[in-house]
Amino acid sequence: MTDAAQANVLAFLAEFHDAPDFDRLMTYFAEDGSYQPLVPTTAAYVGRAAIAQILRTQYETYYDCRCEIHAVASDGRFVFTERSDHVTLHAGDRKVSSRVCAVFECGPDGLIRSWREYWDTGDVSKQMGIDVQQVLTATVG
Numbered sequence: 001m002t003d004a005a006q007a008n009v010l011a012f013l014a015e016f017h018d019a020p021d022f023d024r025l026m027t028y029f030a031e032d033g034s035y036q037p038l039v040p041t042t043a044a045y046v047g048r049a050a051i052a053q054i055l056r057t058q059y060e061t062y063y064d065c066r067c068e069i070h071a072v073a074s075d076g077r078f079v080f081t082e083r084s085d086h087v088t089l090h091a092g093d094r095k096v097s098s099r100v101c102a103v104f105e106c107g108p109d110g111l112i113r114s115w116r117e118y119w120d121t122g123d124v125s126k127q128m129g130i131d132v133q134q135v136l137t138a139t140v141g
Contacts, residue, residue, distance in 0.1 A: 005106035
């Protein structure tokens with residue numbers, strides 16, 4: 001399952017960061033999959049509709065999202081990625097980059113059951129020129 005899970009996660013990330021079709025993206029997730037945009041600060045969004053909506057909300061803040069993957073590791077049902085996300089904010093066309101570590105947990109079918117992300121809100125808030133609470137609002141609506 002590790003190869004199928006890793007392939008599914010990498011395909012998901014490629015589509016997510018390239019002019020995403022949010023409905024298509026949900027085909028990578030189990031029906032009851034979850035996404036937690038910032039562990040431990042934010043709650044998890046459960047179900048395809050909730051995940052699609054929060055991803056749409058994120059894209060209201062930025063565009064031109066490029067994902068630079070630095071490392072990928074898999075162990076059983078888990079896929080770990082280290083990447084840099086580079087985006088352009090709608091407000092002022094400001095470029096922001098963030099190092100992100102993510103943990104994906106996949107089911108036997110390779111579909112994503114859980115996606116958890118870890119990144120530095122302080123660094124992102126400095127780049128955006130706003131306070132951390134505003135970063136969280138932009139991330140989770």
